[in-house]
Amino acid sequence: MVNFIIKYLIIAVVIMFGTKYIVGIKIDSFQTSVLVALAMGFANTFVKPILKFISFPITFLTLGLFLLVINVIVVYVVAHFIQGFTVQGFIPPLIFSFGLSFLSTVLGWFLDKD
Template identity: 40%
Template sequence: MLKVLLINSVVIFFAAYLLEGVKMKNFLTAIGVAVLLGLINMFIKPLIVFITLPLTILTLGLFILVINAWVLMLIDKLVDGLEIKSFWWAVGYSLLISILNSILLKVF
């Protein structure tokens, strides 16, 4: 569990460093974002996905990208050291986080 939190924090921090439209204050902020993202993905996101299931099926799953971007923009409003400039930066950030997490969780 701690290993996954650390990997997620590193990925969140590194992805913010790579993207021009996403700013992260420091690594401690990345840890807070990782914890909040994990909690939202565990408790709130399943409800949102269930409610939007018809739209997700209609778009062949692409609406999940919108949900992920929305969750990141919500976290942007809740966490002081994170700044995401627009919805499209949130989509890109979400994709980059997902790809890097998948790679690092398989490696470690």
């Protein structure tokens, strides 16, 4: 449980500072970045697999490139539900999604050792 809290606090800090360098994504406060981190974790766990299943034919026809669109959709869904988190365009949420995935993977290597 402590590793879970540490992981999401680190992700929230990186979100807070990372959005200063990604033009097109804005976050109001640290509390909002914590909510975004938790919401992105929830969306990647529950919403993204459903979108992948529904869009399998399109993903197959585009040789997997439609998964990039799904990543952007997930960021927009989170932005819709979290006040103080705004997203514009296609490339900024794509970069944001890649950054979160990379960070989550690296933190998982170090914090999820049991």
